[in-house]
Amino acid sequence: MCAPDEAPTPPEEVELQVLPDDMRGRWGLVDADCERGRADAKGLMVVTARHLTFYESRATLREVEHLGPERVAAEFSYTGEGTTWSQDVSLTLTEDGDRLQRQETGPEAEPVDLTYRRCDGG
Incomplete structure (x- = not known):
């Protein structure tokens, strides 16, 4: 217990693990994936601090x-x-x-090995 004139020690800060800044942005498998506004950009991957966003997942x-x-x-x-894995x-x-x-x-899907190129403008 703290003495009356001492402030309690703050809890240890936990650093949130995030993806590196240089990996964040828009990545395409083919040039067309990088064209903004395309509804059929099935090879687009958007990387944010904690997420990878794809066409349908x-x-x-x-x-x-x-x-x-x-x-x-x-x-x-x-x-x-409608599924999670x-x-x-x-x-x-x-x-x-x-x-x-x-x-x-992983046990729940086929192995994946893909190489993306950075889209212009992130």
Whole structure:
């Protein structure tokens, strides 16, 4: 217990784990995916601080295994088309920052290994 003239020690701050700034933005598998306003951009992936958003699904960052400026390995929780599932995802940024590789493994889906290019204007 604290003495009457001492302030209690604040709880330890927990740092929220977020995806690196250089990975955030719009990424396309083909040039057409990067054209804004396209309803058929099925290869577009939008990366925010804690989410990956795709044509018909969205993934939320959960358990982080590795978090660095060029590589992230983590479990993501997906929702889409009325279902939910989890995937282990690895995101690797190329040295020039123009390409982002997404690899997924997990018991609930087929393995994924795709390379995106950064869309102009983020």
